[in-house]
Amino acid sequence: MPRNDRLLRTARGESVDRPPVWLMRQAGRYMHEYQALRARHSFLELCRDPALACEISLQPLRAFDMDAAIIFSDILIPLEGMGIGFSLDHGGPKIHEPIRTGAQVSKVIVPVVRETCDYVYEAISLLSEALDGEVPLIGFGGAPFTLAAYSVEGSGSKNYENIKSMMYGEPEVLQALLEKLAETVARHLCEQVEAGAEIVQLFDTWAGELSPEDYEEFALPYQKRVLETVRELGVPSILYVKGGGGFLDIVAAAGADVISLDWRVDLAEARRQLGPDQVVQGNLDPCVLLGTADEIRDRTEAMIRSGGGQGHIVNLGHGILPMTPREHVGLFVETVQDQSNNE
């Protein structure tokens, strides 16, 4: 156990003095230290250089009293080794040749990630050493459906019409792609644990665009496969789905230790639906951190009350926005720290 064990204790259902706090994308563009590095390197250069990725992961810990570190990387990283080339620099992800046919899917590789993503695991080893047991280290990966959505759409999408055309037209082609992604992501997370990650988060950002029925067929089974592999290593897991507020019971069925919720559900209501034993994470609207100090404090306190004080990892409902003022992040973290369960 790290000396600050709030996050791991909470994920395991144990009680803590106050809810732990960290932020999705806490290492990133809202920090000038990050911007300074980004001015000299492309995003992918930063991901691929273990020393730089470790340094960036440490930046938010130096600036704020975060209860966890998360490795600086990207969910798309394993795709390149699968033969799905992409770029990330201008206006979001761009897949060089979107996967639209069975012939393309059959050429997709399940790579030896230890070789194709070695720099991620090296960065985690460096980060683990630098943390020196102070706070837990979070590894992460993209869930199969979300990675398939990027691979098939070729970029972010408004309606997801390409992957859904495949889903409603040639479901077996999509399933073959999801199988390969599930195997690759499972291995990717295992290697991260091997390298020092103490908990992992699986991001199924776009699975909330599915109907409950489609989610059960095209997201859930592949999440389960990945999470089962992680569970065998004895490491707790967090599952993030953006949307999905209309079918939380199905989201929970994947068996993650922690369900990470977006802001479009009330935490107390979600906990009521999910039962008292389901640990949750989230869920402040990232835009709240663009508001006034009073608003940030009030909303954060209200969220913590709504979460109930135990079984709740405080976070945003999605990644922190690049234009977030740094001092607002400090205020958010301090507000959480001021909450003591003994008060």
Add this chain to the structure above:
Amino acid sequence: MPRNDRLLRTARGESVDRPPVWLMRQAGRYMHEYQALRARHSFLELCRDPALACEISLQPLRAFDMDAAIIFSDILIPLEGMGIGFSLDHGGPKIHEPIRTGAQVSKVIVPVVRETCDYVYEAISLLSEALDGEVPLIGFGGAPFTLAAYSVEGSGSKNYENIKSMMYGEPEVLQALLEKLAETVARHLCEQVEAGAEIVQLFDTWAGELSPEDYEEFALPYQKRVLETVRELGVPSILYVKGGGGFLDIVAAAGADVISLDWRVDLAEARRQLGPDQVVQGNLDPCVLLGTADEIRDRTEAMIRSGGGQGHIVNLGHGILPMTPREHVGLFVETVQDQSNNE
């Protein structure tokens, strides 16, 4: 009552031989008849010419056995008379000067819509005459929050950071804008009823991006104000919110006769939550119409079963996509027609 009274009977909670069916954006780009007109006129020219708007509204009725007509128009139409200029032609809506300050909001006009949107009501009169009592005529408007989102963001948005910055930074400025929008939209819908609309749909497309708490503060009260004005005219109303599956009870609190749901909730589960007396509309994923004939038939039948046969207006969960094959729309409509409650 029109001769085909399935839609109005259903909206009023009365029983019907089979669920009525129409499609959001049924008059539009997926039809070659529309494309032919669009090749010669801009989108706004089509909206502003009563004869053309009427003609476009009739096109889907000639091609398919729809149970309702909806006037061809756009939710942004009333903004111009409010002093919020916009264009619609290239890549979605663009507000010329996004509303970001209290000074700008104070200059926003609550117009005499009978003058500024006269062409809409004229188109409805023409359409009403052309329908000759065969099927009901649906009028529509954008809900205040959604219109505010476009006005403040200046276009579609991923994170809605501008309107939410206003919401969390200067809520009174946003409220002043919402007041003006509510008054304008209420008048706009009343004029449509006056001109011949027999039911109206209020689109709060982006309100589902809000937390339940924010929805209650910045969407719900303004929906209520608009819907109350419509109710006084004795005309039933439909409220569409994209998202919001995590807080259906709050969506229902606006008091619309019909709640129009997106595909991310199961209809049976929604009806369980909303109670047997709440009429619902929806909710097939528009992308299903990009799939195979079998898939379209199976999914449509499953949706109708899930809806329970009464108190359900069959529709998509969002507007029909422009690339939808026309014959798939026919198949969808026929599948609904084949469902008899007497079977």
